[in-house]
Amino acid sequence: MARKFNFSAGPAMLPTEVMERAQAEMLDWNGSGMSVMEMSHRGKEYMSIAAKAEQDLRDVMSIPDNYKVLFLQGGASLQFAMIPLNLLGDKTSADYINTGMWSKKAIAEAKRYCTVNLAGDTSEGGFTSVPTQDELKLNPDAAYVHYTPNETIGGVEFDYIPETGDVPLIADMSSTILSRPIDVSKFAMIYAGAQKNIGPAGLCIVIIRDDLLGKASAQTPAMLNYQTHADNDSMYNTPPTYSWYMAGLVFEWIKKQGGLAAMAEVNQRKSDKLYAAIDASDFYANPVPKANRSWMNVPFTLKDASLDADFLAGATQAGLITLKGHRSVGGMRASIYNAMPEEGVDALVAFMKAFESNQA
Numbered sequence: 001m002a003r004k005f006n007f008s009a010g011p012a013m014l015p016t017e018v019m020e021r022a023q024a025e026m027l028d029w030n031g032s033g034m035s036v037m038e039m040s041h042r043g044k045e046y047m048s049i050a051a052k053a054e055q056d057l058r059d060v061m062s063i064p065d066n067y068k069v070l071f072l073q074g075g076a077s078l079q080f081a082m083i084p085l086n087l088l089g090d091k092t093s094a095d096y097i098n099t100g101m102w103s104k105k106a107i108a109e110a111k112r113y114c115t116v117n118l119a120g121d122t123s124e125g126g127f128t129s130v131p132t133q134d135e136l137k138l139n140p141d142a143a144y145v146h147y148t149p150n151e152t153i154g155g156v157e158f159d160y161i162p163e164t165g166d167v168p169l170i171a172d173m174s175s176t177i178l179s180r181p182i183d184v185s186k187f188a189m190i191y192a193g194a195q196k197n198i199g200p201a202g203l204c205i206v207i208i209r210d211d212l213l214g215k216a217s218a219q220t221p222a223m224l225n226y227q228t229h230a231d232n233d234s235m236y237n238t239p240p241t242y243s244w245y246m247a248g249l250v251f252e253w254i255k256k257q258g259g260l261a262a263m264a265e266v267n268q269r270k271s272d273k274l275y276a277a278i279d280a281s282d283f284y285a286n287p288v289p290k291a292n293r294s295w296m297n298v299p300f301t302l303k304d305a306s307l308d309a310d311f312l313a314g315a316t317q318a319g320l321i322t323l324k325g326h327r328s329v330g331g332m333r334a335s336i337y338n339a340m341p342e343e344g345v346d347a348l349v350a351f352m353k354a355f356e357s358n359q360a
């Protein structure tokens, strides 16, 4: 068996240890004689798996007691609609910070429900930076402020948490959750699709402060109402049981590694190495200012784009796969989430150096 270093933006690599554990438990979970996939979500075995996963996430992220943790479906993309449906209340406008492709999608969906005030917008600069706090044009009467702390496609990350006063702050953390410690209490709501840094696809985690519940507009479907899921411990209907279980194994793995502080240390080192390799030569380039460079998604271009295909083919040969950049940015993108071992980044850096010297 030869595992490759997979730089996919998502679904992404999972820790080998986690998959080996899942493999060992595949046919018979803990003496139950059942696979987790075959369990009733209301049975005591599965209930214990679900509760442990939630508790481990609460421990890992130090989630305060006045926040609910919901295990939902529909991906982060469904949140783009659920947020305005649930959180506008009697307000008619919401603030959005537009820093890339994912912000744009959230904005497009919100416009079906409310007036969107662009509190910040870096589209003119080609989404290569983030607005500073001073540049934000926040509306004190907004229902909430939505932003994307890490733009997965542009590889652009906020280096600060926007200060929004009494207006609830909502973050799409799909590609940065669990990459480092964060202060959950600074946010009214955090959400993340699982397939980047949490587990397999099919699960979306929502961390929401209690006081935001119960304000959904009257026509909100029950399945799209946070209150429904909060009232039923995310078991109003059949949840994505296996993805939830796998996420639980990942949370346990993070704990074992030393928690989010340990994750942050490795992630910073991994991204430093990769950006250093990009900056060390004019053969490679990344347009993002240092302070806003993503730890998780590292896009880079080759000086001569006609070499892209050779680069990708050579990388694949070397066991470094899925490095092709998003079509809107071109070039390459290395997504280096928690499960990407440091050796994977070292191998990529070595390949980049060798590829460059072969061109000379």
Ligand SMILES: *Cc1c(COP(=O)(O)O)cnc(C)c1O
Residues within 6 Å of the ligand: 010, 074, 075, 076, 077, 078, 102, 148, 150, 151, 152, 172, 173, 174, 175, 193, 194, 196
């Ligand atoms: C991947 C991603 C999404 C979309 O997630 P889905 O689960 O596919 O809906 C949304 N926002 C960000 C920041 C992402 O990285």
